[in-house]
Amino acid sequence: MKYIVALDQGTTSSRAVVIDENGQFVASHGIEFPQIYPQPGWVEHDPQDILRSQTEALKLAVRKAGIDAHDIAAIGITNQRETTLIWEKATGRPVCNAIVWQCRRTAAEIERLKAEGAAEEIRKKTGLIPDAYFCGSKIQWVLRNVPGAKVAAQAGELLFGTVDSWLIWNLTREHAHVTDVSNASRTMLFNIHTMDWDEELLELMEIPRCILPKVVDSSGVVGMLDPGILGVEIPIAGVAGDQQAALFGQACFEKGMVKTTYGTGGFLLMQTGGEAVESKNGLLTTVAWRIGGKTDYALEGSVFVAGAAVQWLRDEMKLVSSAAETEDIARSVENANGVYVVPAFTGLGAPYWDMYGRGAIVGLTRGAGRAHIVRATLESIAFQNADVMDAMVKDSDIPLNQMRADGGASANGFLMQFQADVLGIPVVRPAVTETTALGAAYLAGLAVGVWESREQLAALWKPETVFQPGWTEGQRDEQLRQWHRAVLRAMRWAD
Numbered sequence: 001m002k003y004i005v006a007l008d009q010g011t012t013s014s015r016a017v018v019i020d021e022n023g024q025f026v027a028s029h030g031i032e033f034p035q036i037y038p039q040p041g042w043v044e045h046d047p048q049d050i051l052r053s054q055t056e057a058l059k060l061a062v063r064k065a066g067i068d069a070h071d072i073a074a075i076g077i078t079n080q081r082e083t084t085l086i087w088e089k090a091t092g093r094p095v096c097n098a099i100v101w102q103c104r105r106t107a108a109e110i111e112r113l114k115a116e117g118a119a120e121e122i123r124k125k126t127g128l129i130p131d132a133y134f135c136g137s138k139i140q141w142v143l144r145n146v147p148g149a150k151v152a153a154q155a156g157e158l159l160f161g162t163v164d165s166w167l168i169w170n171l172t173r174e175h176a177h178v179t180d181v182s183n184a185s186r187t188m189l190f191n192i193h194t195m196d197w198d199e200e201l202l203e204l205m206e207i208p209r210c211i212l213p214k215v216v217d218s219s220g221v222v223g224m225l226d227p228g229i230l231g232v233e234i235p236i237a238g239v240a241g242d243q244q245a246a247l248f249g250q251a252c253f254e255k256g257m258v259k260t261t262y263g264t265g266g267f268l269l270m271q272t273g274g275e276a277v278e279s280k281n282g283l284l285t286t287v288a289w290r291i292g293g294k295t296d297y298a299l300e301g302s303v304f305v306a307g308a309a310v311q312w313l314r315d316e317m318k319l320v321s322s323a324a325e326t327e328d329i330a331r332s333v334e335n336a337n338g339v340y341v342v343p344a345f346t347g348l349g350a351p352y353w354d355m356y357g358r359g360a361i362v363g364l365t366r367g368a369g370r371a372h373i374v375r376a377t378l379e380s381i382a383f384q385n386a387d388v389m390d391a392m393v394k395d396s397d398i399p400l401n402q403m404r405a406d407g408g409a410s411a412n413g414f415l416m417q418f419q420a421d422v423l424g425i426p427v428v429r430p431a432v433t434e435t436t437a438l439g440a441a442y443l444a445g446l447a448v449g450v451w452e453s454r455e456q457l458a459a460l461w462k463p464e465t466v467f468q469p470g471w472t473e474g475q476r477d478e479q480l481r482q483w484h485r486a487v488l489r490a491m492r493w494a495d
Contacts, residue, residue: 002073004445005062005234006437007054009079009163010242011100011264012311014054016061017437018072021450023460025432027065029057036097041104041346041494044097047085050163051170055229062230069230074221074448076238076440078245079163081186084138086149086160086211092170095146095158099138102304102346106137107355113137118204125191125198127276127285129353133302135162136188140205156210162186164239165213172223172236179213180239181295185287190215192276192287195295218244218289219443238443242436243267244288246406247298249439250430251461253454256398260385260419261436262409265349266306268388270299270396281391282351291446299395301350301388306381307409309343313377319370323408330375330414338363339376340486348491351391358493362486381409382419383483389423402426406435413467420467424476431462 001020008015015030031053036044062069082101087094099105110130113119119130128134139160143150152158161169162183169175184190184197189207191198197212216222218240225234240248243261247269250259255273260266269288276285276297288298305312310326313319320326344357361373393400402425409415410433420427432438445451471479 001071002450003065003067003071004074004076004441004450005058005072006076006078006440006444007058007167008242008437008440009050009054009077009167011080011102014050014057015437016054016057017434017441018061018065018067019438019441021445023432023438023457025434026067027061029060029064031057043100043103043346045083045100047087047094047098047166050098050166054167055171058229069232069234072234073450074235074237074444075225076444077164077167077236078240078242078436078440079167079183081162081183081241081243082134083163084135084142084160085163085166086139086142086158087166088152089157089159095149096142099141101133103138104132104346104355106132106141109137109140110355113204122188122201125193125201126188127185127192128188129282129284130188131353132355133349134186134188136201136205136207139207143206153211154208158211159213160211161213164241168223168236168239171225171229173226174223176223177213178216178222180216180218181287181290182218182241182244183239184215186241192285192297217291217293219291219447221447235448237447238440238445240289240440240443243269243300244286244298245439245443246436247271247288247439248442249435249437250404250406251458252404253458256396256400257404258392258400259404259406259435262306262381262405262407262415264306264308266303266381266385268301268385268392270392270398272297272299272396277396279391279395281394282353283388283391283395284350289443299392301391303381303384303388304346304349305343306384307407308345309341309377309380310409312343312345313374319374326374326378327412327414329371330378333371333375336376336379337368337372338365339368339372340483341373341376341380342486342490343377343380344490348487350388352487352491354491356492356495357490360486360490360493362489378412378415379418381415382422383480385419386422386480400425402428404428404430406430406433416465416467420469421471422476422479424469424471424473426469427467428463429465429467431464
């Protein structure tokens with residue numbers, strides 16, 4: 001039996017998952033690490049926390065699996081995207097904390113780019129809507145604000161990377177400095193049509209090309225694991241940003257297939273094949289993956305706060321003691337009693353793209369209680385996804401017949417049923433919901449011959465539960481009308 005290990009480096013934890021050649025999970029281990037909030041709207045990670053937690057998770061997952069490291073055919077990496085790291089080439093020492101994708105510190109710089117008329121050029125070349133979410137303005141901020149960073153970067157003494165690049169550089173003895181096309185496409189610096197870093201965008205954001213990683217396929221050997229970690233060299237052979245990896249893990253290989261991942265944020269992706277579909281409704285056009293030099297694209301809608309809203313209920317509001325109990329609490333009331341929660345803690349993502357939106361609870365009356373707020377928070381996740389799905393159908397002109405769901409919150413039966421109701425289509429939860437790790441493993445396994453084709457992988461995908469919609473069209477319309485009224489109250493609040 002051959003095994004693949006997937007390193008799943010997320011926003012709040014680092015996990016390693018051991019998967020066998022039948023696509024079955026053998027063992028996993030996750031380690032949480034601290035979130036750093038230096039100022040309101042700023043979010044950082046210590047790069048060494050990321051590396052330490054991921055390396056330790058790898059060792060412990062392999063130990064739990066009880067397998068010989070010589071039987072690991074390859075390692076795949078999937079990661080939180082857009083989080084920006086810059087480190088010294090000679091020492092590997094980060095010049096500052098990682099700036100997390102959620103961080104809004106560069107909002108004013110994005111407004112400046114828009115005011116100068118750069119938005120359309122950025123959108124046409126990268127498929128992205130200019131936003132503080134992406135790496136470009138984060139890199140620019142570091143070079144401007146960290147003493148000596150700009151001069152060092154221009155001298156070729158610094159390296160930039162998203163989390164995949166940081167991990168690969170540190171986990172390979174040869175210090176490979178690479179990223180795959182899916183991560184590159186999230187930087188706001190990569191031309192998704194020429195499939196290369198764009199010189200004009202680099203000049204626009206004052207970023208020297210020499211700090212950027214080499215862009216590689218999503219499936220292919222990029223380096224060998226330092227044998228000091230597991231006692232043996234193992235090829236690192238698959239790399240993809242977390243959402244593209246989940247799309248691959250959900251076996252969405254055909255044009256028009258859609259998945260939603262319920263993680264810290266919520267992410268809907270539609271596979272569009274070899275066509276980079278231009279969005280006119282606030283979505284992103286992104287690279288799904290490149291295999292054997294052939295690129296597949298996707299339409300994406302990013303909801304900034306999904307599972308993070310449940311964490312907020314638990315950690316800040318103290319309304320629940322665990323995420324799991326939200327399901328029973330939500331079901332304990334017939335409805336949300338007119339309460340709507342808009343969890344715009346770090347602004348609003350697709351299709352609104354409002355950097356200045358902030359969280360709001362509206363519709364409160366004396367009869368509103370804990371259960372209503374908990375239920376409304378879960379409902380907000382589904383409402384945000386419905387807004388994205390509506391934009392997706394308009395952009396692609398493809399009617400949807402189902403949505404495949406994965407990620408932590410997909411275990412919540414109330415949320416999945418509410419999602420089906422508000423969308424009006426079946427929501428399918430697969431037997432394996434850890435599809436982000438699965439996608440990274442599949443990409444790595446394809447590269448080293450554990451699996452021969454995508455058709456073989458598609459045959460491994462199995463549904464566990466199908467949630468059928470139960471609302472009338474009138475019910476859906478009314479619920480969404482009220483939700484949109486609530487969103488309007490939260491928009492531009494911090495402007």
